[in-house]
Amino acid sequence: MSQCGVAVDWGAAPGQAGAGGACCASTELAKGGFGLAMTATSAGTAGEDSDRRRGALMAAAQAGDRGAYEALLRDCLPLIRSAARGQGVAADRLEDVVQDVLLTLHRVRHTFDPSRSFNAWLRAISQRRAIDVQRRQSRQRLREVHDPGAYEDHPDPAASPDHGLDRVTQAQRMREALAALPPGQRQAVEMLALQDQSLAEAAAATGRSKVALKVNLHRAVKALRARLAPGDES
């Protein structure tokens, strides 16, 4: 079992840098790092090893190695959670922080300098995003009032006898409006909004570019909004 992530020659086999190989290497290295911590070797050495391993994976990801990147993102999750917990993030918000950190890491991945500590870089991002999430939560608390009785006191709009009829009419109008859209726009709405497919999936299924799908969706929403606007019963 290799203990040194930096010894993995990511750059030597660009054609073989697929998800499988890199993932396996990363998993093995992750296990290696864990094993080290459990032996007589100092925890500091294990930490340095994992730091070097992640740094090497990130350097490979900067060069476009998707396998290394996928392995790295998975490997980072415990570190992100630990940093967020250290900032006092509540358990129910922990995954929000993880998500924000992953997105931020993706956006600022070019700022990582392989000659420096990856763990310190990631920890700084995690702490910053944890603070952001906590601030967002505080703002939310200031704006929202806890009123457990409000739900029960709220009149149910569905209790109205006309409600069911209205819904049927609205659904009918929506179906007609969708049917009236040009085929490209209708397809974009169905795949991206109704079936919740990603742009990449929809692009692969339709053979259209992501940009074309976005434009079609935008135009479709605009057309639907105009057609379903209140007062327009046509």
Next chain:
Amino acid sequence: MSAAGWEPHEALIRELTAELRPVRRLWSPPWRTAVWAAVLVVAAGGLACVSDLHAIWLRLTGASDMWLAVVGSVVTALTAGLAAFELSLPDRSRAWALLPLPGLALWLGASGMGCLRTTLIPAARMPTMGEESHCLMFIVGVSVPLSLLLLAMLWRARPLRPGPVAAMGGLAAAAAAASLLSFIHPYDVAASDLVFHTVAVGIVILIVRALGGRALGAPTSSGSGRMRRRG
């Protein structure tokens, strides 16, 4: 690492991995500061071509506070630029924000000494209100392109703390503009002059902090609304 640990973000990780493209690493802050310094040298060279360099030399060497103030403003421009580039990176200490303080202290201190000197000299030439407002307009006006250039250089780092980074960039641009002002400043620094210069620098920092901070502040999850729902 347990498999359950990363399951909630599996879709997001797959999507980010699918979107991965090779990236060009950001230049190190010292290199980016060198580019910033080169821009200032070019601007100074341009102004030197249309200035009376002999008169400037005589004025600056006439009293130590004169050239010390210029050295202070130049050092502030460079150190604030370096601090902005360092602060724009996620893993750099906030203590970098203190780096421009010695240069700033030298700049303001030497200018203050100049004020004292002109106050003590009888019948010393005092700048008119028109000249003062000219200085203010020069500093603010020259700071605009310099700030835009710095913000463009800083934007690529997508700073996590955009406000302080932009403020530091504003200080660098204003200090650089004040340094360039030496080429067309035909009199010693008076008290009102110091106040106008300080106000001009303050205006630049506030504007760049407000507008630049917003421009540099990348949203937490830009264009990833769908990914967020999945996560």
